[in-house]
Amino acid sequence: MPLRPIVSSVGSIMYNSAKYLAKVMSPLVGKTNHHIKNSKHFAGIKDKTVNEDEIFVSNDVSALFTSVPVGKTLTVIKDKLSTDTTLSQRTPLSADRVTRLLELCLKCTYFVYDGQYYLQIHGAAMGSPVSPIVCNLYTEHFESLALSTAPTLRVGGSVLWTTLIPSKQLRQYVNEFTDHINSIDPDIKFTIEKEDNGTLAFLDTNTVRLIDGHLKTTVFRKPTHTDQYLDFNSAHPEEHKLGVIRTLHQRAEVVTSDPTDLKAEIKHVNKALNVYNYPRWAVNKVKKHLLKRKDQSRRKTSDRKDSKGSVT
Incomplete structure (x- = not known):
């Protein structure tokens, strides 16, 4: 073995x-045209299209x-x-x-x-x-x-x-x-x-080829995945348990490009968390925090655009 x-x-x-x-060395990384930072970066592939006679390979x-x-x-x-x-x-x-x-x-x-x-x-x-x-x-x-x-x-x-x-x-x-x-x-x-039936797994994503040549991404799980997570009733700090919720919800938001798929993914995540005794208040607390962060990020982006476009 x-x-x-x-x-x-x-x-x-x-x-x-x-x-x-x-x-000291970290600034040297990522200088190539093909560098992928993380799953969120890779999920940008959804903006590309492929021809019918082209294939995905990793x-x-x-x-x-x-x-x-x-x-x-x-x-x-x-x-x-x-x-x-x-x-x-x-x-x-x-x-x-x-x-x-x-x-x-x-x-x-x-x-x-x-x-x-x-x-x-x-x-x-x-x-x-x-x-x-x-x-x-x-x-x-x-x-x-x-x-x-x-x-x-x-x-x-x-x-x-x-x-x-x-x-x-x-x-x-x-x-x-x-x-x-x-x-x-x-x-x-x-x-x-x-690719298998128009689908190829890479990082945490499944990249799916649509009939019209556009792409979408969904969350990838290995065949051995069992949806087993930290039990909420365990003697771990609460922040660790909230971190489980945050990680799963963030991954769903970042990786899943289609709204229907996102809704199904969130439903799957919440069902799995329910098995391990995660209460509704904990899930809602994390969702509220993520929405707040997303709103702050939008405001910062908007402020940067306004400052670039302003004339003094």
């Missing part, structure tokens, strides 16, 4: 250094954190730091020293299992604060290399990769492109998932 060790690094010898590096890295090659990653990050003109505003350390400290963080992942000490010798630790940034930076570099060297595809656009080839040949080239990205780095391997 293959296992990936997920070990909390809180209190470990390199934890504070990793937190510091995460703040590629996913297998075991990304534990597969990232540390040596290559350090070289990529050092190059980015060396050309970052704002680095001195975030740290007094040079690019060389930041890279050296990062190397110590990535190569000092010790943990104990069954009384035996182990050292992770490949990839980034899944419990380190700096690992997500390290993986993002390497995959952005990988993506740029993959798209620039693809032998049969020209890829462009934003939010998603758009294949600029004859649509009749698309299915053949999809497999070719997957083979191509799997040939670039022996440590990084991709799986491929194609």
Whole structure:
């Protein structure tokens, strides 16, 4: 049974250094045209249309954190730091020293299992604060290399990769492109998932192709999902329980693009919460808070537009 060790690094010898590096390096992430911040950002795909003879495909890295090659990653990050003109505003350390400290963080992942000490010798630790940034930076570099060297595809656009080839040949080239990205780095391997009946899961969303070529998004749940949540009668702080409601309702609002689907999703969420004894007052309290935040956000957006359009 293959296992990936997920070990909390809180209190470990390199934890504070990793937190510091995460703040120093985070501005480097997201500089590509295809960067997706979160599910809300991705849900913007609903504004796009697809042709009848085009297909949806997603590629996913297998075991990304534990597969990232540390040596290559350090070289990529050092190059980015060396050309970052704002680095001195975030740290007094040079690019060389930041890279050296990062190397110590990535190569000092010790943990104990069954009384035996182990050292992770490949990839980034899944419990380190700096690992997500390290993986993002390497995959952005990988993506740029993959798209620039693809032998049969020209890829462009934003939010998603758009294949600029004859649509009749698309299915053949999809497999070719997957083979191509799997040939670039022996440590990084991709799986491929194609749409099923016009639907493809990505992040927390199901992207659905409509008959007219427009898209809609709904909340995605894995087949193993059981709607099991923290019981309201448990001895947890009330804020944790309200957080469960808030998270589920926010996800529904952010991800679900069709009003009818949203109504059904909220009904599903409330039914699941009722099973775990969540009272109506708690749900209403969270809904009122979310509506208030949404109204404040609209006002800020409106104020910004007014200030830009005003003449003094």
